[in-house]
Amino acid sequence: MIDLIDVQAEKPTYTIPVSRVGVRGIKYPVRVKRGDREIDLLTEIDIFVNLPSTRKGADFSRKIEAINEIILARKVVPSIEELSSEIAKKTLEKLNYSTNCDVSISADYLVEKRSPNNAPIIKNYKILGETHSNNNGKKTMVGVVVQGINACPCAMETTRALISKDFPGNDELLSKIPTISHNQRNLVTLKIGVPTGKSVEADELIELAEKVLGGSLYSLLKRIDEGNLVYNAHKNPKFVEDIVREIAILALEKYSDFPDDTKLYIESRSEESIHPHDAFAAIDTDFGEIRRSLKA
Amino acid sequence: MIDLIDVQAEKPTYTIPVSRVGVRGIKYPVRVKRGDREIDLLTEIDIFVNLPSTRKGADFSRKIEAINEIILARKVVPSIEELSSEIAKKTLEKLNYSTNCDVSISADYLVEKRSPNNAPIIKNYKILGETHSNNNGKKTMVGVVVQGINACPCAMETTRALISKDFPGNDELLSKIPTISHNQRNLVTLKIGVPTGKSVEADELIELAEKVLGGSLYSLLKRIDEGNLVYNAHKNPKFVEDIVREIAILALEKYSDFPDDTKLYIESRSEESIHPHDAFAAIDTDFGEIRRSLKA
């Protein structure tokens, strides 16, 4: 048996606290059991702790041990966000010099659904679970990423005017039919805090996002499904700002019994077809702020 | 002075030739002088050689030396493709055990232009230079990457039928006006072999691609420029297959005096707004094959 110095436990040369020490992108297979439904996920886990000024190194392998003990020992977890919470708890037990722990987990979430045309299709989401734990307690969030299409309301008015000029005398019809506009993939991220005693299903969040996006993208589209997806996006043209606001409203209605300090993060990224860059909007707030703003 | 064994020059344990040995993504500042115009580029260089069965290691630092001697010593090069050719030549001189050398160089190419509305704007291209050198000689290609927008001709017919159903009695008008369709960023790559004694300007290639794409994307769009870009894309809806074929025709016309063995590579990638994946088409051929196909 070799006797080794515990280098990390030494006193550091400079007694400065380190805000975050950790690892990103550790991959683990996780089986989620939800009621009588089991799903196998390939998760990516980020895990960070703080390091006090009095210790040289955080023990990286112990953080991984915490993950191992929970994932490999348990085999089945009730949810991604519950897993993040348990890993944060176990990590702080093992690294008793740390007071903060942040755990983020994401996984591709492929779901077999039916196309409007009733063909079996795969929809491709991401699900997210996060726990931020410190002296003041623990906050857990659950989230999803959903891909849809959005058409620009502003460009639609411009092209309507251009077509009207080229085809005079048809303004009444042109004012009624959806006109061409630039449209593009729109990536929505929706995360919500889970209050104690409440629960949030990732599938519910997907439903909210899809309602605002008018559906979500999938690989196989029959021509008529494709036509309707495009048609609907142009009947309801939306800015990224509209998308995040409409999702906020739906989240507020769906979880109307959640308290004011419930965290909410909504992002919409539009891969602008007329620009070489993406456009973003994000609402990063809590339920209370939104409720107050709507009343104002 | 320390005396060091030349480990790489040793005989390998297993006398197997290695197809490619090299490095990717070396960054160098390069000043290109083109007539009386000077441009500073930040290039990324890939460089590979073959290694015969009789030698343990290729000398990596000598390949970099070849780059250094040409770029740092010369300061100014006539073109990216000429630079790739000189580096390949110098590398094979230094690594006299190798017979093949492949050098690829790419650089962002930002050009100040005028918007249709006459505002100063920056257009954002990539330029490419490649040399493939072996026992049979040397082939040099010059290329560009251009971003545009394409609207799908197939979805346009479907939505036209859907609108026609919702707004009956307007079929004559509807058959004439551009109808809504899905549209998206389209990334075109165009590379062409440079025959001995001929030259190809990157700016000419950009012009060909922009002609087919109906312009290229830029960051600042006035509403009327934006409207026209979208309108034009829908007046001329194109599949990725159409785009690569139309560019092939324009290249063939522009360089009609180039011989049949002139290499041509054209790729169009469409970031499908209705799908979570991209669509591709590529023509990877030479002038002779296209000429024969058009005559058939």
Add this chain to the structure above:
Amino acid sequence: MIDLIDVQAEKPTYTIPVSRVGVRGIKYPVRVKRGDREIDLLTEIDIFVNLPSTRKGADFSRKIEAINEIILARKVVPSIEELSSEIAKKTLEKLNYSTNCDVSISADYLVEKRSPNNAPIIKNYKILGETHSNNNGKKTMVGVVVQGINACPCAMETTRALISKDFPGNDELLSKIPTISHNQRNLVTLKIGVPTGKSVEADELIELAEKVLGGSLYSLLKRIDEGNLVYNAHKNPKFVEDIVREIAILALEKYSDFPDDTKLYIESRSEESIHPHDAFAAIDTDFGEIRRSLKA
């Protein structure tokens, strides 16, 4: 029922053949059944066909249909490479105007193993399956990606000389102990053609790569496991050229009954700790060429 024009079936304006038309990165859940072992994989699929000069568009949705019919209908496949082969076959049946079809499938492959220290750990590989089908028949390959560590043999000799200068009189010991060198993550890709009537297990390929790399990386390392991994890498320092050659020899021995036209692709990428760029070596050949080279 709406009557739609089949835009893609039209004659193209320019009768030029298109080399490749297709999509990249379609995600599908796939269950592989291998003997009595079942694994759930999240695959990414690329699929390309050629388009003859006489047709305007390839039918993208039919390619996806081919994938759907095989994956969603079958639920269980014997292997990733067999799946690529079936999708290629079905696609060419559906797109009877195409003669070539290339299908590539990759998936993360997470395997629970034991650390040298007997702790349960997750090893993180990729598995690959490819089929290239054309008029001359069909070639199928199976492959893996394995991450290890390599130490540079050349720098080791330099530092040995430097240490010897600083600590004179110890040359005998210094010549025997492994000396410091730069070491780094090394990403090995190994793909091999599967001759008719033969089969290749991905797990066998992983074993070959790990033998040459002295093991592979995993997330949790006990200090003694970590020490031994580093120690072994320095006892057997290797260039990227050494790594690809040693794997070639092991593959040739393992599959000694495979014919000369068996394709072999081996790549080693070293994330050089002393350089801002990566170093590569690749053997891209067939069994015959290697056999001949070893006899020469």
Add this chain to the structure above:
Amino acid sequence: MIDLIDVQAEKPTYTIPVSRVGVRGIKYPVRVKRGDREIDLLTEIDIFVNLPSTRKGADFSRKIEAINEIILARKVVPSIEELSSEIAKKTLEKLNYSTNCDVSISADYLVEKRSPNNAPIIKNYKILGETHSNNNGKKTMVGVVVQGINACPCAMETTRALISKDFPGNDELLSKIPTISHNQRNLVTLKIGVPTGKSVEADELIELAEKVLGGSLYSLLKRIDEGNLVYNAHKNPKFVEDIVREIAILALEKYSDFPDDTKLYIESRSEESIHPHDAFAAIDTDFGEIRRSLKA
């Protein structure tokens, strides 16, 4: 002239404030003039504003106009961080409904230097400039990214013990010479707030990071330079935690006259050669907190 509705200026359906609206990754060529030295940079710019509850859309093209008016009109800027500050100011003037503006600019920064061996080499950094402007005023930071190598102090002790076991009777020598350890590329990000009336040179920040890393990586290394780089990294093995703390100390000494509210962000990312994931440490604080911690 076409008369267009200002869609963005409309009242939104839901009066919810949007935290951030903007674009990422706009590319601009910028010439920085610093004393008598001029450098051409290819910058990437992110720009975000808040949107009050009372307005439907932020005017994206006006943000780009702000960039255009400053970059394209001015041609030369004193620094990247000054540019971020001017763009933030101009944007808030143009978008008078917004109160917050965040601008981040980054650029590759390639510098011709001399190797220890006196050969001309290119060093490859990034420089960063950021401005965060809101009702309480404006904060500007300047930063750099530097690549070095770090060797692990913990694994070094383990391998020392292993070698000592294999070569008994040499403990005195073994305790003095640097032993093998895992080492890897280490990416340091260092950003510092610029107090009013003070200035910080990016080159100074690079110097601080290189002092702690024992130099930085470059493409061409003579064997003796390579040997010394590796030797030095093992004479001074460092955890990511050590690296961020040592840089913090040097920054505090260098800018000892900067006030307590000076922001400081230091990150070290180690591409672990023994793990398939990266290790991180970050200090995200201000000068006051560090000063207090050192005195405690």
